[in-house]
Amino acid sequence: ILNVEQSPQSLHVQEGDSTNFTCSFPSSNFYALHWYRWETAKSPEALFVMTLNGDEKKKGRISATLNTKEGYSYLYIKGSQPEDSATYLCASGMDSNYQLIWGAGTKLIIKP
Amino acid sequence: ETGVTQTPRHLVMGMTNKKSLKCEQHLGHNAMYWYKQSAKKPLELMFVYNFKEQTENNSVPSRFSPECPNSSHLFLHLHTLQPEDSALYLCASSQTRVITDTQYFGPGTRLTVL
Numbered sequence: 001i002l003n004v005e006q007s008p009q010s011l012h013v014q015e016g017d018s019t020n021f022t023c024s025f026p027s028s029n030f031y032a033l034h035w036y037r038w039e040t041a042k043s044p045e046a047l048f049v050m051t052l053n054g055d056e057k058k059k060g061r062i063s064a065t066l067n068t069k070e071g072y073s074y075l076y077i078k079g080s081q082p083e084d085s086a087t088y089l090c091a092s093g094m095d096s097n098y099q100l101i102w103g104a105g106t107k108l109i110i111k112p
Numbered sequence: 113e114t115g116v117t118q119t120p121r122h123l124v125m126g127m128t129n130k131k132s133l134k135c136e137q138h139l140g141h142n143a144m145y146w147y148k149q150s151a152k153k154p155l156e157l158m159f160v161y162n163f164k165e166q167t168e169n170n171s172v173p174s175r176f177s178p179e180c181p182n183s184s185h186l187f188l189h190l191h192t193l194q195p196e197d198s199a200l201y202l203c204a205s206s207q208t209r210v211i212t213d214t215q216y217f218g219p220g221t222r223l224t225v226l
Binding site for chain 1: 115116152153154155156157160168170202211212214215216217218219220
């Protein structure tokens, strides 16, 4: 049974502080890892797709790293802003046509 | 309109009703998905269509019936639902069925079954 775990479940961060959270996934037969950002009452929005061990991706103040050998990815947010408040989802896939398995998300709340 | 749209955004139905959820994508994608999201749980994939053909059905009860008349439209027909079917139903599309393709999501339909 495949399981993707995200921690923590929720996180309160002061505006201006940096933060990070984790996505753990099965490392065997790994193929791809996706990160999405989901604001309340909106559609989930893609941030990154990562495939290679050691991969690092960056989009503005948000970046992600990938370790496929140990089965984890970190998402980092530098200098948190109120607009970063959202639930961050990760999803992992085992082969090119396998379905994505989703984590339950990390809910990030930025305190002004 | 652009992106992926879903209607209705909210739906309340009784257990004996029949209703349908609609999804439309304006991205020229070939794969479309139905997901169920219950409170505090991960997204659960229900159905996948690739080039209008159903490729996956994740043991979804027959009271949920998908329909994909063309690559741009996807429906989820609902009948004799149970209160535990109350959830957010999300539609998504991607260029192909390959797992590295980004999935683009609609805003979802919040379904309440009384």
